[in-house]
Amino acid sequence: MSDISVNIAGLKMKNPVxxxxxxxxxxxxxxxxxxxxxxxxxxxxxTTLNPREGNDYPRxxxxxxxxxxxxxxxxxxxxxxxxxxxxxxxxIKTNMIVNVSGSCPEDYAECAAKINxxxxxxxxxxxxxxxxxxxxxxxFGVTTDGASQVVRAVREAYKKTLIVKLSPNVTSISDIxxxxxxxxxDAVSLINTLMGxxxxxxRRKPRLSIKTGGLSGPAIRPVAVRCVYQVxxxxxxxxxxxxxxxxxxxxxxxFMAGANAIEIGTGNFIDPAISVKVAEGINSWLDAHGxxxxxxxxxxxx
Amino acid sequence: MKQCKDLKVVAVEYPSDGYVLLKLTDDMPxxxxxxxxxxxxxxxxxxxxxxxxxxxxxxxxxxxxELHLLIQLVGDGTRALSELKVGxxxxxLFPLGNGFTQGTAGEKVLLVGGGVGIAPLLEYGxxxxxxxxxxxxxxxxxxxxxxxxxxxxxxxxxxxxxxEDGSMGNKGFVTDSxxxxxxxxxxxxxxxxCGPKPMMVAVAKFAKQRGIKxxxxxxxxMACGLGACLCCVEKTVRGNVCVCKExxxxxxxxxxx
Numbered sequence: 001m002s003d004i005s006v007n008i009a010g011l012k013m014k015n016p017v018x019x020x021x022x023x024x025x026x027x028x029x030x031x032x033x034x035x036x037x038x039x040x041x042x043x044x045x046x047t048t049l050n051p052r053e054g055n056d057y058p059r060x061x062x063x064x065x066x067x068x069x070x071x072x073x074x075x076x077x078x079x080x081x082x083x084x085x086x087x088x089x090x091x092i093k094t095n096m097i098v099n100v101s102g103s104c105p106e107d108y109a110e111c112a113a114k115i116n117x118x119x120x121x122x123x124x125x126x127x128x129x130x131x132x133x134x135x136x137x138x139x140f141g142v143t144t145d146g147a148s149q150v151v152r153a154v155r156e157a158y159k160k161t162l163i164v165k166l167s168p169n170v171t172s173i174s175d176i177x178x179x180x181x182x183x184x185x186d187a188v189s190l191i192n193t194l195m196g197x198x199x200x201x202x203r204r205k206p207r208l209s210i211k212t213g214g215l216s217g218p219a220i221r222p223v224a225v226r227c228v229y230q231v232x233x234x235x236x237x238x239x240x241x242x243x244x245x246x247x248x249x250x251x252x253x254x255f256m257a258g259a260n261a262i263e264i265g266t267g268n269f270i271d272p273a274i275s276v277k278v279a280e281g282i283n284s285w286l287d288a289h290g291x292x293x294x295x296x297x298x299x300x301x302x
Numbered sequence: 303m304k305q306c307k308d309l310k311v312v313a314v315e316y317p318s319d320g321y322v323l324l325k326l327t328d329d330m331p332x333x334x335x336x337x338x339x340x341x342x343x344x345x346x347x348x349x350x351x352x353x354x355x356x357x358x359x360x361x362x363x364x365x366x367x368e369l370h371l372l373i374q375l376v377g378d379g380t381r382a383l384s385e386l387k388v389g390x391x392x393x394x395l396f397p398l399g400n401g402f403t404q405g406t407a408g409e410k411v412l413l414v415g416g417g418v419g420i421a422p423l424l425e426y427g428x429x430x431x432x433x434x435x436x437x438x439x440x441x442x443x444x445x446x447x448x449x450x451x452x453x454x455x456x457x458x459x460x461x462x463x464x465x466e467d468g469s470m471g472n473k474g475f476v477t478d479s480x481x482x483x484x485x486x487x488x489x490x491x492x493x494x495x496c497g498p499k500p501m502m503v504a505v506a507k508f509a510k511q512r513g514i515k516x517x518x519x520x521x522x523x524m525a526c527g528l529g530a531c532l533c534c535v536e537k538t539v540r541g542n543v544c545v546c547k548e549x550x551x552x553x554x555x556x557x558x559x
Contacts, residue, residue, distance in 0.1 A: 025530035029547070032304040033395075033528075045532075053542055060523055060533035062353050067525060071532045074542055217352060269353060269526045270344065272306050272395065 002286035003293040004279070006040070006261050008238045009186035011123045011161040013040035013095055013261065015279040016294060017251070020242055020265030021046055021099035021125060021165075022071065026089055033272040040279065041095035043125050043263065044085075048101050049111040051077035061198045061207035066217025066244065067266060068196050070208045073101050078111045082118060090120040099165070101127040105140075105153035113157040122160055126151065126185075129167030129192035141167040141192075144179035155184035163240065166190040166231070168220075173227050174234035181235045189240035189263060190231060191224045217266040218244040225257045232258025232299055246274070248281025258299040303334065304398065304528075308391040312368060314384070317450040321418070322384035323360070326369045326392060332362050336401030337426025338494075338519055338551050341371065342527040344393035348382035353525050354395065355379045356546070358422035358496070361454070369396075370425075372451070374418035398527045399550045402426045402494045403517060405435030412490040413459075414476050414505050416442045416497025422519060423496060424451070427458040438462070438490060442476035442501065445469045460488075477504045492516065494551075506554040516554045520545045 006016045018041035024030060027042045036042065054074025061068045075081075081098070089096050098115050102108035108126065115121055128141035128150050140146035151164055164180045166173055168191040177188050193214025198207040206212075224243020232239055241259030245251050246267045254262050267274045282294070291297060313325035342354035361370040373380050386392065402422075405411065411430055413423040420441050427437035437459040443449040446469040455461050462481045463471030472479050476497075481488050495505045496519040509516030522545040524534035529547030536545050537558045543549070 023526070023531060025528065029526075029528040029530045033306050045530075054532065054535070057535050057537075057542075058523055058533075059535065060525055060531070062351075064350065065352055067353060069525075069531070069533055074532050074535070266525075269531060272528065 002283055002291055004283055004286065006294065008163070008240065008261055009161050011041070011095060011187075015040040016255075016261035016282065017275050017279040018043055018095075018097070018240065018261060018263045019268060019275050020263040021127065023265040023268045026085055027092060027096070028088060030268070030272050034276055037093040038276045038279065039094050040261065041097055042092070043097045043099050044089070045075055046073045046099045046101045046127050047075050047078050047081050047111065047115075048073055048103075049078055049107040051075065051080065056209040058207065058209055059213075061213070063196070063198055063215065063217075064219060066215055066219035068198055068208060068213035068215050069193070070210045070213035072210070078114045082114055086118055086121070090118070095122055096120060097123045097125055097163070099125045099127050100154070102150075105150050108150050109153040109157040112154045116158050116160065123163055124158060124160070125163040125165050125189055126154055127165050127192070128180075129165055129169075141176065142170050144175050147176050148179040148183035151180045151183035151185050161186050163187045163189050165192055166227075167192050168223055168227050169195050174230045177231040177235045181237050185237060187238040187240060188231060188235065189242060191220070191227050191243050194220050194223060216244070218246055218250075220244050221250060225253050228254055228259050229257040229301060245278065246270070248278050248285050251278055251282055252285055252297065255294065255297050256300050258301070260298055304395065306393070306395045309369065309394050311386050311388055311390045311392055314386050314388060316384075317372070318447055320375050321450060322373050322375065322380075323451075324371045324373065324383065324386065324392070325363075326371070326394065327367055328369075331367055332364070332369050335359055335362050335369070335397045335425075336404070337429045338402035338422050338496075339397040339399045340422075340527075340550065341369075341394050341396035342398060343371075343383065345379045345382050347385070348378045351379035351382065354527065355383070356398070356521070356524055356527060358519075359397070359425050360421045361425045361428065372418065372421040395527055399546060400548065402519070402551050403492070405430040405433035407434035408436075409492070410436045410438060410490040412438050412440060412481070412493045414440045414442075414493060414495040414497070414501075416476060416501040417444070417448055419497030419501075419519070420449070420455075421496075423494070424454055424458070426494065427455065431458055438481070438488060440464070440476055440479055440481055442479075442497070475504065476501060477508055482508060490514070495519065503559055506557075506559055509554065517551050518554055518557070519550045520552060521550065
């Protein structure tokens with residue numbers, strides 16, 4: 001057995017596999033199908049200060065080795081989360097992490113402050129990269145000034161582990177990563193979805209209600225590996241890699257590119273137990289390759 | 303309790319052009335499935351198919367412990383499913399969704415199906431009979447070719463048929479059926495519908511006019527099937543809700559139709 005426990009800026013995880021926001025509900029939806037406590041961390045659905053209805057249907061289109069979505073941050077707001085959902089998830093014995101989104105720095109900070117008070121939420125993931133709402137954060141995530149403005153505001157309000165999720169829809173993801181590190185982020189996670197579009201040629205209409213959406217799944221994996229590699233050369237804070245991971249071997253690629261942990265998103269839709277299978281697979285791979293700990297392979301690509 | 307496991311294919315039948323009927327079995331009994339619930343199938347051997355395919359439960363044969371799925375061939379995924387062989391295994395996530403309202407003894411329920419939407423009504427009808435309720439089927443199709451496995455429906459309850467080309471039963475849509483006429487001798491307590499949206503909207507309108515309780519089964523495009531991805535939402539009086547989890551069956555009064 002190799003040592004696959006990780007410590008992401010104070011966030012201790014039994015294994016480096018987390019489930020990505022928006023793909024695993026609040027964990028409870030998967031409780032019949034996988035032992036939640038065997039997952040390193042569960043990042044719950046994007047939460048905003050006020051309730052959001054999200055975008056109109058259709059919100060999803062299948063694409064080659066992936067899918068587009070334009071859900072648009074549908075959620076019942078942070079107060080509902082604290083009152084009704086938190087009590088149901090607080091005793092799950094793994095890291096329950098909340099993904100926080102907003103439309104202005106003040107909203108982000110207020111939402112984060114409310115979650116700061118929840119004892120059993122050890123970290124938040126700040127979504128400054130949602131492509132599906134006009135003011136859904138991506139406006140912040142695509143400029144270094146915007147990104148650091150939001151992160152600074154949240155850093156004041158939030159005292160535990162602060163992970164910032166980065167968008168790949170930028171000219172230089174390294175520049176954005178450096179700016180959020182300077183603004184006080186404890187770790188970065190990347191990548192969020194890539195902006196995409198699909199058209200139903202018979203109907204001459206876009207497949208998604210708001211025309212464009214975020215592309216996820218194995219189709220984006222090489223882009224994600226490249227982003228992780230570039231960011232790992234730019235910052236000193238831990239990196240959580242995600243983008244189309246379906247197997248342990250996919251995860252190993254991210255570690256070698258410089259990720260300290262990974263998230264699985266769209267893969268949860270194909271196999272609800274994929275996160276635990278990937279964690280076991282990472283262990284086996286390390287054993288088979290004579291590695292005593294995960295650290296031996298993190299960032300081995302120079 | 304939901305499960306995700308490999309089920310064994312025991313029969314692959316072709317009841318009509320463009321349809322495949324898969325019969326699956328397992329070591330564990332299929333006791334926990336409600337009529338109107340669905341499964342999500344992982345499709346192998348179809349490079350263009352990435353997500354699971356949601357398919358309604360057509361029938362549960364408790365004696366043989368078989369789960370039957372009646373599938374219309376519409377794209378690459380369903381075509382790959384039609385090429386399965388006896389002995390193959392199929393990864394299935396089930397049972398999903400809420401299912402139709404459970405029957406109570408003595409009530410008469412009209413089950414209206416259109417096209418491949420007739421599929422889940424067979425199992426629902428069987429469960430209604432089990433609950434000592436009385437199912438009456440009203441099944442519509444483009445032509446007699448789309449009205450498949452009628453003998454099975456007839457073994458469970460009375461069957462009325464409409465076809466758009468008049469090749470069987472009343473000519474026209476299900477709403478043109480004699481059984482829905484004011485003068486019809488057949489009376490029922492409520493209606494359950496599964497089929498194309500325009501058909502369901504028409505039946506819902508009819509039910510509202512007559513003051514009959516009516517539920518419909520939706521088939522919005524979905525990914526996870528578990529209420530996590532929020533892709534398959536329908537607008538309801540309670541806001542956007544997941545068809546996969548809070549549906550697929552909805553009381554028509556809850557929908558913004």
